[in-house]
Structure formats: C-alpha cells, structure tokens
Amino acid sequence: MHENIPMRLTTQRQIILEELVKVTSHPTANEVYDMVRKRLPRVGLGTVYRNLELMAETGMILKIEVGGTQKRFDATVHPHYHVRCVECGKVDDIKMPVQEDINEMAAQVSHYQIHGHHIEFTGICNNCASQQREENVH
Amino acid sequence: MHENIPMRLTTQRQIILEELVKVTSHPTANEVYDMVRKRLPRVGLGTVYRNLELMAETGMILKIEVGGTQKRFDATVHPHYHVRCVECGKVDDIKMPVQEDINEMAAQVSHYQIHGHHIEFTGICNNCASQQREENVH
C-alpha cells in the first residue's frame, strides 16, 4: 500500500516518541508539544503535528480519533479500547479482550472491506463523579 | 439531571430536523447547513450548530463523534454502530446487534461510571475500493 520511504531519525522524532512512551494518559498534539518543548524549546508545533501523523501512519504509535474536539495519541500500539469522561474529556484504557469476531459480522452486513474497529466507552471518571457528589450537598 | 426547559418550535428547528430525517447519510454540521439553506437562505451557520447540539442533548437526534475532523449527525436515534471509509470519510450504519453486555465488562475493569459505548468500524467503501482497482491497472 504505502511505499517504504525511510524515516530519518531526527532529534525531534526521538524526543516526541520518548515523551509519549513516558505517559499513560492519551495526550493531544498540543499536550505532546508542551512536553517536548520542555526539552527542545525551539520545536515547532507543526513539526509535532507532522511527526505524530507520520508515526501513526507507520504504526509506531496509535492515533485515537474519539469524541471530543482533539485527536489523541498513544504509544501503546497493540489493539485496545478506551473510555472517555464526558465531563472532563480524560481518556483511559479499558483492559478487556478485543472482540475479534465482530469485524466479520460487520463485513457481512455492509459493503465495506473492514480493516478493524474501535470501541469507545463513555462515562464519568472518579474525579468528576466525586465533584458532582459534592455539588449535590448544597 | 437536566431541567426540562421547553424548546420552542421554530421554523429553523423544524427544517433542520426535516432535512436530517430525509437523508441516510450522516451529514456534518456544514452539510446540514447547506441542506437547510436551500429552503431558508438567510439561516445562520451558528443557528445550525446551536440547534444540532441542542437536539442531540435532548435526544431528538444523535451526535456521532467518530474519526475524521468533523462531527456528524443522525436522525436515527436508536443505538447502532457505524463504519467509516478511511479513504473518503463516508459513514454508514452497521446493522448488527448492539453488544449489551460489554458495558458491564468495561465497568468492572475501570473506575468509571459507564454510560454507554459506540463501535466504529473502519474500512474501504465500495466506491473507493473500485477506484483503487482501476488505479492498479496502469
């Protein structure tokens, strides 16, 4: 599908990947930019966007396109699912077995070549749940 | 949770809903705007955004937050899944049974109050698949 264009190992790319591996959150491009900037103050936001996109294409990292306004990135590349807090937007991993069989089901009922799937759960995280409890105690 | 603020039945809202019911595609806000504008040329884009958001909150329509850059809207409100073509961005329904049980599984392995889930399949649609076949015949 894609030609194998060699990807140069630049300082920027190394640091972007290193910073992404460090965290278990699922940072947005802008959050990655902030992390990288602490070590490489003159890095450009465009560079971060370009490289996150590139690394996602080659499969080095995962691009998570879920609800909310921004895309998020994840150094954990093996297939897994996510929960998003509808209050604060935080995204966490859901450690449950990947439903291997549903791709076939989808292929049978659609006219698509199915590549894969992603499940996004929505709910309220611990933090936001306890804040709401406080608010209810007027 | 939400107060029951009565929602006025304005011409704009009627037409937005009518246009959305007409189509089986999953139009973006801008596409809805174009549809509505043919009948109501002076409608504002902000009005369309505001009302789609509002109608999604009250459950009249469904807001689909999937991959791609824009949110999409759907007059079919009962729970169902979607496929998105990674080439052209088209979104279609997947008519397969909703996995009722996985919310509980997710609740058990996370610290979230799980509200629901959505499955997005990715793949290549009919159109894009045949175009690719043509391109390979140099």
Next chain:
DNA sequence: TTATGTGCAAAACATTTGCAGGAGT
C-alpha cells in the same frame, strides 16, 4: 551532497460566542 526535515508564520478549517434585533408562547 542532496533529499528530507525543521522552525516560523500564515492559512485553512471547524466550532463557539456576543450582541442587537426578531419571533414563539
């Protein structure tokens, strides 16, 4: 050396918002 990558800034998109005037109940 030379194609690829970077920083910077501007452009392109997508969405939200403030406000004065308009319309539904």
Next chain:
DNA sequence: ACTCCTGCAAATGTTTTGCACATAA
C-alpha cells in the same frame, strides 16, 4: 410582554501548509 432564538460577524481553537534554512544519511 417577556423570554428565548436568530442572523451576523468576530473570536477561538485545532490542524495544515509554504517556504527558506538546517541536517541526517
């Protein structure tokens, strides 16, 4: 009448892009 809603335009937020210079291979 009295809110709530709308059109308009400006503001905001996110992502992409053009270009001259820098750098990895």
